[in-house]
Amino acid sequence: MTTRTVFFISDGTGITAETFGNAILAQFDMTSRHVRLPFIDTIDKAHQAVRQINHTAEVENRKPLVFTTIVNVEVLQFFEQHCNGMLLDMFGTFVRPLEVELGIKSHHRVGRFSDISKSQAYNDRIAAINFSLEHDDGQSDRDLQQSDVILVGVSRSGKTPTSLYLAMQYGLKASNYPLIPEDFDRNHLPPALVPHRAKLFGLTINPERLSEIRNERRPNSRYASLENCRMEVAAAESMMRRSGIRWLSTTTKSIEEIATTILQEVRPERLTY
Amino acid sequence: MTTRTVFFISDGTGITAETFGNAILAQFDMTSRHVRLPFIDTIDKAHQAVRQINHTAEVENRKPLVFTTIVNVEVLQFFEQHCNGMLLDMFGTFVRPLEVELGIKSHHRVGRFSDISKSQAYNDRIAAINFSLEHDDGQSDRDLQQSDVILVGVSRSGKTPTSLYLAMQYGLKASNYPLIPEDFDRNHLPPALVPHRAKLFGLTINPERLSEIRNERRPNSRYASLENCRMEVAAAESMMRRSGIRWLSTTTKSIEEIATTILQEVRPERLTY
Secondary structure: OOOEEEEEEEEEOOOOHHHHHHHHOOOOOOOEEEEEEOOOOOOOHHHHHHHHHHHHHHOOOOOOOEEEEOOOHHHHHHHHHOOOEEEEEEEHHHHHHHHHHHHHOOOOOOOOOHHHOOOOOHHHHHHHHHHHHHHOOOOOOHHHHHHHHHEEEEEEOHHHHHHHHHHHHHOOOOEEEEEEEHHHHHOOOOHHHHHHHHHHHEOOOOHHHHHHHHHHHOOOOOOHHHHHHHHHHHHHHHHHHHHHOOOOOOOOOOOOHHHHHHHHHHOOOOOOO | OOOEEEEEEEOOOOOHHHHHHHHHOOOOOEEEEEEOOOOOOOOOHHHHHHHHHHHHHHOOOOOEEEEOOOHHHHHHHHHHHHHHEEEEEEEHHHHHHHHHHHHHOOOOOOOOOOHHHHHHHHHHHHHHHHHHHHHOOOOHHHHHHHHOOEEEEEOOOOHHHHHHHHHHOOOOOEEEEEEEEHHHHOOOOOOHHHHHHHHHOOOOEOOOHHHHHHHHHHHOOOOOOHHHHHHHHHHHHHHHHHHHEEEOOOOOHHHHHHHHHHHHHOOOOOOOO
């Protein structure tokens, strides 16, 4: 199989460069060695980075792939002129045509995060993370009222990582409402949830997978037994179906896929679609 | 100020399209209305999306910006042929030149997340999230031993969101070790931390900002008072300086910037740089 050294270079954190590069690389059957070089915001640092890239090119006798999100024009030009890797440059490629279309110049400011602490959107995100942490399995009505989204499902169906991702990526206040055996005995939606039906989203999971996950935490417990998992999942799904709650199975899905689907379905008011 | 409607279109979750588009848009002083259209993976869905874009173009009498990460060739061609927006297409732009450079064809598979549950990297990420959640302010030596990174700092200096971000983005097991008044009285590094010096990273914060944050949670408490915050921050910084712990101030930094800096400094073994 083909293998290459891949550099991710940015004058900011490099997180965008990495997201960008990984998405492109995922289209190829190849292995790669990754080198992250964030905060490359001076010609001096660019010089060092280029030396490292060119050294790699020489040693490996083929071009490293170099994914860049460099805003500073001089730094970018330095790479264009001196780097012996294959330059895949996101900003240069798209910002210039956009300047033409919009009829305005880009301001070439590094990082969408600078002096972030004053940004409302950023503070909302941090508040949402704290909210999700503090309302994990929280069940007071006040918590539910303040939530943008309420995830329901049996224990270990994926509610916690999903709610954290919704908070971190979208600044949404997500709380979790675990369905427990008492809820199944009652055989209808827990009364606390009824006023919040529009915000509810259910997560379910294949009982075999659930049993595996629970066994890692409490080996050989009744809680983790396949029989009990089958019973809980069947009861939770039947309750959600009867109550008209939208739900999906997390078994083969990533938290990114789960979160995106929830957003599409719940369309919380705080997000402008 | 210029304003545009911006579409993010993908045959997957659209998270990459959004990261990509937002990074580009951050280079322009403009306001924008965002429309996310994930999971556009058939010609039928593309048809609906194009209708929505073209309708917007007509109503607003200017081209919407359309950021796409579409893998499926037919779907992408449908957009290229029928969409009246300005198409900014990440995959088409970079994947084709890469095919030439690598001498292999891309496989045009949607989503780097499909059947993710079997991926070791993904399971490591979920395990790291759970670890960080369960070891927030956890202090047993076993926890510290298993950690890839240990964040130290006074209460509310930013440890928790940072450790969650490290887990979610990089699959790192990050635990938090809050510095409390008893640690300052003792005036040297808490003994539990001494064996793990290489994994330690300190977070500090401007006392005025800390007092603001603490006041939101416990108004008018001694804990939140500016005097106490000044004392704690000074004591923590002096302890970190004396113990040779690397640290940074989180006051004006985003969790992305904090996390990236920590990675650069600590270079945990589990990450291949």
